[in-house]
Amino acid sequence: MNQKKRLAIFDRLAEANPHPATELNYSTPFELLIAVVLSAQATDKGVNKATAKLFPIANTPQAMLSLGLESLKTYIQTINLYHGKAANIIKLCQQLLDKHAGQVPQTREELEALPGVGRKTASVILNTAFGQHAIAVDTHIFRVSNRTGIAPGKNVREVERKLEKWVPEKHRKDIHHLLILHGRYTCIARKPKCPVCVIEDLCEYKEKTTDLAENEMISRPARNSPRLVES
Incomplete structure (x- = not known):
């Protein structure tokens, strides 16, 4: 994984989801x-x-x-x-x-x-x-960062530091939601939906899936998938 490829990944995710947002309901x-x-x-x-x-x-x-x-x-x-x-x-x-x-x-x-x-x-x-460029790393972002190779790390802080270093300014505000939504709906824990992934050709995951029908039947996370407890 090099910076040129990372930038292409960030750009594609942003193009596919130009207005990413939290799925938590709130008004204040x-x-x-x-x-x-x-x-x-x-x-x-x-x-x-x-x-x-x-x-x-x-x-x-x-x-x-x-x-x-x-x-x-x-x-x-x-x-x-x-x-x-x-x-x-x-x-x-x-x-x-x-x-x-x-x-x-x-x-x-x-x-x-x-x-x-x-x-x-x-x-x-x-x-x-508050619109600040803070990057929160949860289980989904930790998994996507490691699986794709964009910001591999053994723990949350290591992944966060690498994302802060490599995510360009234009994507800093939205990268949290871009990655979390990608991990929640495409790069899922048990078997990622590689056949419909917009960054499939750029991702460095070595065990890419080919059977989307099989993926759709999977709803439980893998027992050996990363589990993080972080407030």
Whole structure:
């Protein structure tokens, strides 16, 4: 993999999906923050189903605190790890009120100081809510980066550093969503859909698939596929 090929990959992904966006439903930075906290080890679809009922009741830090811990749990109980997430959300809301006048901060340091918010979550908020060129590496991006060869790394930070080095400025804002959506729908975990992939000829994956019909039957991730736990 060389930089010329990387640039071609980024360009093709952008051309195929010129307006990539998160699949989490939100209308304010606070709603996005809560949705991203809930999305750890959960699907966007599951989070959206829960927040569709939660946000009309509580979509500000004060409203969430007024709702209370136990009531919050009833809204998010279908989401994995909801007990811990609910506790973090209550603490997070209190900290937003105490230190940030109820507003979501716009710096990585302040975001990562919030309960339940790690580097990946902070990067998503900086990029999606505030338009900063932060690259959040989740399981999909980690897999795509390693499988294609565009930014191979043994861990999330190594992949992130390489993407930051090699992604050109024109793609920095959208690269997170371009890669995550490519990994979610085309470069899937068990058997990637190579026959319909727009970067198939540029990708350096050595075990490319040829039977799309077989791919369509696969829904479970491979047991040996990368599993990352990162907030």
